[in-house]
Every structure is written in structure tokens, then in C-alpha cells.
């Protein structure tokens with residue numbers, strides 16, 4: 001259940017109650033695709049990094065180790081030792097971005113596994129069954145993430161099918177939540193709005209899915225090649241047609257600047273691989289923009305990545321040491337980088353929540369964005 005605590009312009013400060021605890025929004029979910037945060041970060045580490053929600057993927061866990069295995073071991077929370085909320089993406093997006101030889105039909109998608117090529121079918125019912133076996137807190141509806149650019153005709157057909165799939169997801173989730181041996185009988189369902197950059201298709205779809213009284217609503221099919229300005233425009237035009245008393249989740253986005261802009265347009269939930277991926281490549285997020293730790297100028301620099309940062313990496317280690325670890329390809333280097341970057345994102349979300357609560361979001365956003373420009377030349 002979502003409770004709106006304050007509104008500052010269009011920015012929302014909320015609380016989302018789940019069976020696995022209350023999520024303070026806006027929130028950044030930390031991506032652990034295959035039930036692990038890349039960069040050797042454990043769920044114990046996440047507790048120190050202000051992580052509120054872990055995100056895993058239906059498709060990956062279905063392929064390996066198998067959702068039946070996870071179910072037999074008591075569900076994803078027990079399996080990975082994380083008792084806070086978990087959101088699982090439906091497989092829709094991953095099937096389209098990863099798997100080979102897809103065939104989209106009314107019943108679902110036929111594709112081959114990216115691990116061993118074996119043939120798999122996934123439709124709305126299968127996706128819900130897998131997510132129910134994983135027993136995540138929040139399940140995402142099975143959708144098509146259409147390519148960009150797409151013709152208007154392709155987009156309309158795709159969105160119509162995604163709507164029919166959503167109705168099937170809802171019916172299947174209701175059925176699964178009522179079964180005796182379901183682990184999380186309170187699993188929640190978020191619907192996904194699609195429509196690419198066609199704002200009228202987006203708005204019509206948003207109106208349709210808003211009537212279904214789902215637990216939350218996501219904007220999908222963004223950050224797939226359109227410009228940032230186009231993405232902001234679509235968010236701005238679509239969010240007003242989603243229920244204000246429900247959380248809005250912008251899928252797969254984005255940079256700190258993207259998040260600051262999207263919060264200003266009413267978005268509550270985010271996820272993105274950037275902090276972990278950039279960390280693994282030696283790029284640290286700071287309030288003065290991104291820093292490349294591989295740079296020779298940090299060889300003798302005994303300051304932390306960011307002065308004043310309370311993350312486990314900055315509290316205990318220097319730029320020079322982390323640079324050395326990265327150069328020597330020591331796992332610890334990646335781990336410290338990812339730790340700092342995830343902390344940076346989670347901490348920024350805390351600042352965002354504080355700014356909205358105190359009706360100073362616009363000033364906060366401007367100051368933060370101005371800071372990022374320092375190293376962004």
C-alpha cells in the first residue's frame with residue numbers, strides 16, 4: 001500500500017508498505033540480476049549501503065538455477081539471505097535483449113536460452129508462475145519492450161498485446177496467490193506502460209491499465225535509444241494519467257541526472273545497472289561528476305574516492321589503493337568501486353527524499369546537477 005507523504009511540485013515523497021517491510025520513496029533498487037549484485041557484493045554488504053530493495057530477473061533465475069530449485073529452498077529471500085523487499089522483472093525485457101531467435105505470438109514468446117541455446121516458451125502465465133515460485137515481494141507484468149524506433153503500427157499492435165497479457169498476468173497472479181503452497185501469498189503486481197515515443201499511445205495505455213487497480217505502475221520501453229529530452233517529455237506526458245496514489249517505476253533508468261529529472265516528474269522507483277557496471281570499469285560517481293580511478297593522477301592520492309562519503313570504501317581506503325587494486329585486477333578493487341557507487345545512488349535517494357519532504361526539491365536538484373557538470377567536460 002502506497003501512502004503519499006508530501007508533494008513538492010510534481011515530485012512525490014511516499015511510503016510503500018509490503019510484507020517485507022516499508023519502502024521509502026523515491027527509491028533506487030539495486031540490481032542483482034541472477035540473485036547477486038555484480039562485483040562480489042553480498043546481501044550483508046547491502047545492509048551497509050542503504051539498499052532498500054533488491055531486484056532480480058525472472059528469465060535469468062528460470063534458466064539458472066531454475067525457479068523450482070529456488071522454491072524448494074524456500075524462495076528468493078531465504079535463498080540469497082535478504083529479508084527486505086525484492087522486485088522481480090518479468091522476463092519480457094530480458095527475453096528481448098538477451099535471448100536468441102525469438103518468436104512473439106499471442107500466447108507468449110518462443111526463444112532460446114542464452115546459456116545453452118535450449119528452446120524456452122514464456123507467456124504471461126509462465127512469467128507469473130516463475131515469479132510466484134521465486135516469491136518476490138513485487139512481480140512485474142509480462143510485457144513486450146518494443147524496439148526503438150518502431151512504426152506506429154508495430155507499436156499499437158505491441159501495446160494492445162501487452163494489455164491483453166497484463167489481464168492474463170492479473171488473473172494468474174490472483175490464482176497463484178490463493179494456492180496453499182504459494183510462498184508469498186501477498187505478492188504484488190505492477191503493470192507496465194508502453195508506447196515508445198508516441199505520446200497518444202502511451203496516454204491511452206496509461207488510462208486503460210490505471211483502471212485495473214494494480215499495486216503499482218511502471219514506465220517501460222524508455223532509455224532504449226531515444227534522447228534524454230524525449231524520455232523526459234514522455235514521462236511528463238504519461239505520469240499524470242497514472243494513479244497518484246500508486247507508485248510509478250521508471251524501468252532501467254538511469255544516470256543520477258536522469259533520476260533527478262524523473263523524480264521531478266513524479267517517478268517513485270528506479271533501477272539501473274550503471275553504478276555496478278561503471279564501478280567495474282573503474283568509474284566512480286561523485287558530487288563533482290564521474291571520476292576515472294585508473295587515471296595516473298590518482299597514483300599517490302591518499303584521499304578517499306569522495307571526501308565526506310560514509311560508504312565502506314571511502315571510510316577505509318584511498319584512491320591510490322583502489323587504483324592499484326583495479327590496475328592489478330584484484331577483485332577487491334571492483335568490490336570497493338561497486339560499493340561506493342551503489343552507496344552514492346542510495347544516498348542520493350535519501351537526499352532526494354529529504355529535499356521533497358522539506359519542499360526544496362527544485363533547489364536541491366539544481367545544486368546537484370550543477371555539481372555533476374564540474375567533471376563532465
Ligand code: GUN
Nearest residue numbers: 092093145220221251252
Ligand atoms: N527494463 C527496462 N525496460 C523494460 C521494459 O520495457 N519492460 C520490462 N519488463 N523490463 C524493462
Ligand code: ZN
Nearest residue numbers: 309311314340
Ligand atoms: Zn564512498
